Amino acid sequence: xxxxxxxxxxxxxxxxxxxxxxxxxxxxxxxxxxxxxxxxxxxxxxxxxxxxxxxxxxxxxxxxxxxxxxxxxxxxxxxxxxxxxxxxxxxxxxxxxxxxxxxxxxxxxxxxxxxxxxxxxxxxxxxxxxxxxxxxxxxxxxxxxxxxxxxxxxxxxxxxxx
Amino acid sequence: xxxxxxxxxxxxxxxxxxxxxxxxxxxxxxxxxxxxxxxxxxxxxxxxxxxxxxxxxxxxxxxxxxxxxxxxxxxxxxxxxxxxxxxxxxxxxxxxxxxxxxxxxxxxxxxxxxxxxxxxxxxxxxxxxxxxxxxxxxxxxxxxxxxx
Numbered sequence: 001x002x003x004x005x006x007x008x009x010x011x012x013x014x015x016x017x018x019x020x021x022x023x024x025x026x027x028x029x030x031x032x033x034x035x036x037x038x039x040x041x042x043x044x045x046x047x048x049x050x051x052x053x054x055x056x057x058x059x060x061x062x063x064x065x066x067x068x069x070x071x072x073x074x075x076x077x078x079x080x081x082x083x084x085x086x087x088x089x090x091x092x093x094x095x096x097x098x099x100x101x102x103x104x105x106x107x108x109x110x111x112x113x114x115x116x117x118x119x120x121x122x123x124x125x126x127x128x129x130x131x132x133x134x135x136x137x138x139x140x141x142x143x144x145x146x147x148x149x150x151x152x153x154x155x156x157x158x159x160x161x162x
Numbered sequence: 163x164x165x166x167x168x169x170x171x172x173x174x175x176x177x178x179x180x181x182x183x184x185x186x187x188x189x190x191x192x193x194x195x196x197x198x199x200x201x202x203x204x205x206x207x208x209x210x211x212x213x214x215x216x217x218x219x220x221x222x223x224x225x226x227x228x229x230x231x232x233x234x235x236x237x238x239x240x241x242x243x244x245x246x247x248x249x250x251x252x253x254x255x256x257x258x259x260x261x262x263x264x265x266x267x268x269x270x271x272x273x274x275x276x277x278x279x280x281x282x283x284x285x286x287x288x289x290x291x292x293x294x295x296x297x298x299x300x301x302x303x304x305x306x307x308x309x310x
Contacts, residue, residue, distance in 0.1 A: 043175045075196055077203040078259035106196040114263040115249055
């Protein structure tokens with residue numbers, strides 16, 4: 001059987017775009033959210049570039065949440081997995097929540113066998129559920145924020161009466 | 163046998179895409195195709211990170227038995243293989259999932275290494291009898307059942 005090397009059109013296209021210094025993965029803004037859909041096979045530098053682009057967009061648009069759709073990703077190895085997990089942690093320091101949606105079952109199986117846990121990263125089955133999760137998380141955050149503000153105010157009151 | 167040269171980062175993508183395609187042609191299902199391409203990605207990245215350059219050889223095992231992928235470099239070699247096989251251990255920016263992760267995703271892994279000479283890592287993934295039966299009647303091009 002002849003094992004022919006497939007033409008990686010996407011890889012080549014992405015390569016030329018990277019050389020031009022253009023991020024090849026669009027980041028769309030929808031109200032308070034950013035939506036990113038990864039449709040090409042990511043090589044390492046593209047993954048790093050995407051991380052940087054997402055964080056810049058969060059800071060520029062003051063987005064509160066980011067949905068990253070990976071349903072077209074046929075493989076997530078340790079590098080891509082770590083980059084996604086790091087991006088989520090970095091985003092939370094910018095006060096934005098990231099939800100990763102659409103992971104293929106085969107990818108989920110492989111990630112666990114590889115020994116990679118996307119610890120702390122929020123995931124959802126699809127864009128709809130990811131959106132719901134994001135809304136819910138932000139509402140919880142908002143009410144927590146209020147509670148802690150109230151607690152602070154109470155503390156301040158206590159401090160004043162001493 | 164297909165050979166993919168590893169010289170730059172994009173070659174890691176070429177290696178895993180080529181291996182996945184080969185696995186699909188051999189009749190592996192989608193989960194196994196994903197296991198193979200992920201293991202190849204980890205080990206091809208090891209070549210790029212540790213040796214700078216090398217080769218990935220992708221070949222069919224005898225009698226449609228499975229697939230064998232070899233990762234050959236003439237880099238510094240692995241000083242302590244036992245340590246390198248430990249989860250979480252890494253000497254460069256990798257996560258330390260490369261070798262142990264690839265082993266878990268494969269049915270067999272072998273490492274030949276000599277300090278200063280280079281390293282050859284070989285992995286094999288075998289077609290299970292059920293998947294052989296599945297492809298036996300009609301060697302369909304789309305591989306195993308889709309999970310999506």
